[in-house]
Amino acid sequence: MTVERNSGPLLRLENVVQKFGGLVAVNNVSFEIRKGEVKGLIGPNGAGKSTTFDLVTGVRPPTSGEIHFNGIRVTRQPAHTRSPMGMARTFQIVRLFRGLSVLENVQMGMHPAFPDGLLPSILRSAERRRQEAESRKRAMKLLDFVGLADRAGERIETLTLGQLRLVDIARALASGPDLLMLDEPAAGLNDAETRNLAEMLALLKKRGMSMLLVEHDIDFIMSACDTVVVMDHGTKIADGTPAEVSRNREVIAAYIGRRAADVTV
Amino acid sequence: MAHSRHIEAPRAPTLLPVAVFIALGALLPLLLSSGFHVRLAMLIWIYAILCMGFNLLYGFTGQISLGLPAFYAIGAYGFGMLQTMLGFPPLLAFAGTLAIVALLSLLIGLPLLRLRTHYLAMATLAFMLIQNGVANRWIGFTGGQSGIAVPPLEWAGETLGRTEIYYVVLVMASLTLLLHDFLIRSHIGRAMQAIRDDETAAQALGIRVTRYKLRILVVSGVLAGVAGVCFGITSLRVDPSLSEFHVLVSVLTIVVMGGLGTRFGPIVGSVIVVLLPQFLTSFGAFETVIYGVFILVFLLFMPHGLSGLFERRRWSLRRRSSPQADAQAREMRRSAE
Amino acid sequence: MPKMKRSAAGLAAILAMTAGVAAAEPLDLVVCAVDDRSGSAADTGIESLNALHMVLDPVNAAGGINGQDIRIVEYDSKTDPQLAANFGTRCAEDDNALLIIGGSPSAVANSLVTVANQNKIPLWILAAASPELTDDAQYQFRFGPKVTQDSIAVADALAAQGIKKVGIINNSVPFGISGAASAIEALEPKGIEITTQQTYDVAATDVSPQIINLMQSEPEVVLVYPYPADGARVIRTIRQMGMTQPVIMPRVGAMKAFRELAADAGNGVMIPSSVDPSREDVEKFFDEYAEKFGELALSPSPAQGHDAGMLLTQVLKDAAVQEKIQAGDLQGARDAIVEATGRLGNFNGLQGQKDVAYNFAAGHHGPPDTGFFVFIEVAGNGKELVGADISKLAK
């Protein structure tokens, strides 16, 4: 897919609203991600960050408002169209494919590049074989990048949760995205794994990868992100650098108060 | 996080076993003394064709169709009727039959693939019952319960003998096997398994889930049709019993025994299911119970079937079992469900 | 342990052992019985096989034929035509059978016919009623009447009594559907109007919607094509709703399960039967059968098995057949059996009216077209079957 590169923001949300029956889960949220920017999306439980993430990744269309990616209106485009456009995501609950090996899981990220359909795949077999070889090589490189090259042939069941998240990231990177969207990548990881993840994200950032990061862990997000959007009760209450946001009174009020409640759960 | 050491990607499976199966098939008539054995061999290939379609659909894509026997029957009926009623030559009748089953699968699949698991299973079962009901009732068209005759295959004015027909069936089975193998070893097979394992994730990676399901449904329908045509040319008859429950039971038994989602499960399973009743005749009334117990034993103790025993060894040898990893994998699986 | 032996033989066969038959040795007298002994048509297959044994066991006990025992190889086709075709082929090619006996449901018989013609082996069909089975027949013969003969017998009787309007009700399994279809085919040329054809599901507990339509179509006579249990349901409902018309129920009406379930409602149900209970030899045979295998209703299947056994002993004794058997010429023996069946097959069996013979001559290969049926009637609240007076049809 040829995308005309514009000079505007990579991702733009305009007055996005999502209602479930009478409940307003996302209320008039707008923000942007520039190229090379790492944006965090945080908020207490039920703030609407996961719903917002779903809207951006195309799990469901918003009730109203617009979403643009690379200057293209993607508001109502179904989920499967996002990856070819350059949007790749990971999942909070790791959703790797159980029946495939680690390598094959990563190769799946490159799927849209292959010929579509049965006949083209058979007819253009030379091209397909070359692509297949290339995709294996690239997938190995990505596995090497996340440090799991030696596990390439194994079933994903044999990996630890931390390793699974790394495979998920490698799979997302495999599509060669312009924007990498990570849904709570640190959830459930131990300290060492979290540090490892942070290092890797920093490396990706250094290579110029734009990212949207939904996270629960405030420390993780504050250190990893250029800018942070804070949501509460479905509304955006702050948008700025970690330093700015952490000084924001509304954020502190909303967050600290609720966080105490979170802890007791 | 740069890793300097270079690790080779694990090797992709080769075509060698496929070639071995086809070569065995080609040699078989030379080894078999009686026409009865050749007939059994033909039936094995016919069931293998039918079940490779089912394997692609359920074993690899996770979509069940209990209506496959209907397409099997329609294949045989279509091949016979296009020749006897419209005077088509066999090749044209073959092409026409495939077009009919493809179109029907598409028509059925478009609306039904929205259904999930048991609903899809029952809806496709309803399709089989409709086909069977009509085949039994519309006597003027389908010949009712005694069915219709399928004209024997001819070559240059001569009716083909059993061994020649065997090779016709073998060619069909080999093409099916190659297609089956091509699909599951290519990016298409990966996508199919991705859909089976997690539709949401597959969608997020840019796979057009519905379109893939529909394609595979059509492929499985067409393969069932091919199996039906092959049945027609071997048995020279087709009747409604081709879409009765026992065919469905055979299909399910074959994939379970052979191994769901394996490369050669349908062939291995067909060998067992075709030969087993021939051995079980000596058990008289115990036959049915033994048959049922057989399926159960395979389901319970050999989840990947006979074929899986060989194909999966690669996995189990490498498997590192740490309790922690196991627990986490379990947790992951549970939350994915 | 014959079981062990047979499975070992099967194993050897599957492993593609060559079974070289030495040319000079006489052939074994192997006869295959491929029939349904489980599934919905099991009774026909079991009864006919029992009767076949009743005839052949004494023959074997008395030294067989020319000192050779007749061996029956039994296969259960389970109402599965594909399985039947496999077994048929196995008989022809592995068991080196001289002929195949069996095939009671039409679909099974049909697939056996294909096998018989491919392998050039004689096939004696027992109960299967589908008319085209013996069209242009070469290798296949049948002992039971065609469903059309059945229907023609009914149509003749109805026409003779001046009946003009007949209502038909049948179940939705193949037996009911094709039975009704053949009845319609036989009745219409006689100028008899079909007032309605009603179909019901065998699993339906209440068939009154169909009976109401039947009643409102005001037939003079009702024809029913059911299985035993649903037949009883139908006849009960017919009588419950106050319909008093005569009811004709081919085949099933004679079955014990039907008569038990229908009880008093079954009284007067008429059945065209190929077995005439008033014949002495028939009565004697059924008494003997009951002694060996338990009480049995008047059913054509044992009679067919018996007649097949009788003809078989005659055919195997035939000089032309024996010559080929002694020479070890299997195909020759099979062809000779076909020829001998046609030649010896004009004999009086237990089926048909007294002194009416089978007609296995070329171009016919089955029971005679006339005089094969008698009408019998359910009486005594289902306990008895007696000769029927068909003049009661025209009230």
Add this chain to the structure above:
Amino acid sequence: MLMTLSYLLLAGLTNGSVYGLIALSLSVIYSASRVINFAQGEFVMLGAMSAVLFLVTLALPWPVALVAVIVVSVVVALGLDHGIYRPLVRRKAEPLTIMIGTLAGAIVIYGSAFLIWGPEPRFVPPVLSLAPIRLGFLISNAQQLSLIVLFFGFLALTWFILYRTRFGLSVRATGVDPKVALLMGIRSERIVQFTFIYSAAMSGIAGMMIGPLLGAHVSMGILITVKGFMAAILGGLGSPFAAAAGGLAIGMLEALMAGYGTSLYAEPAIFVLILMVLIVRPYGLLGDYEAERR
């Protein structure tokens, strides 16, 4: 006119009650385990066949026979649960693979019944009278009417168990989310075991009561189950009451189709109708409950 219609409705109700009973038993199991039990019809067969054993062969009085039929059903149900369902669940088989397992179970049950009773159709003595009963201008009999009573009785009992007992609450909770149920201290295996037993008893009793009307035959199971399957998906598998309603709907449709349309093509036509309903409502007519949870 009115008479015809009333007859059709009564027949629809009677037949629908049988389909509804099967659908109800299928759905009770499904709602706790997410598995369609292909062997459900075999319990109807077992009910009918063992009724012959207890009532005729052993000549027991019918209340004793009824208890014996229930015992047989429950024992076989336990075998199904422990021998097939649990081992498959423990090795994390897909629901459809478990369904194939129950199909194998059905073959084993059928094969064993064949060994015991042989292939002949049996006569099941009616518990109630088959003599005509007049209901205004309608005529039926006690045995037929008892099926309607049985159906609504079991419907009420199922409702009571599910909605009026603590145990029912845990059954429902297991159906909604086995993980949450586990947190609440509910062992879902226990619950599923109960649903197997309960459904088997229901079907066994149904078999004993249907037997005198349909006759008993070892291969009657699958014939009966098919309509139950269709009823369950027509109404909605996820809720026992929706499935039962599906049974009534099929019974009524069949009667009306036979009464006013073609009786020959009634069965295929109804299956076509069910497919069309599923196209519009993928989780059945009343399946909103399940659709929302996805």
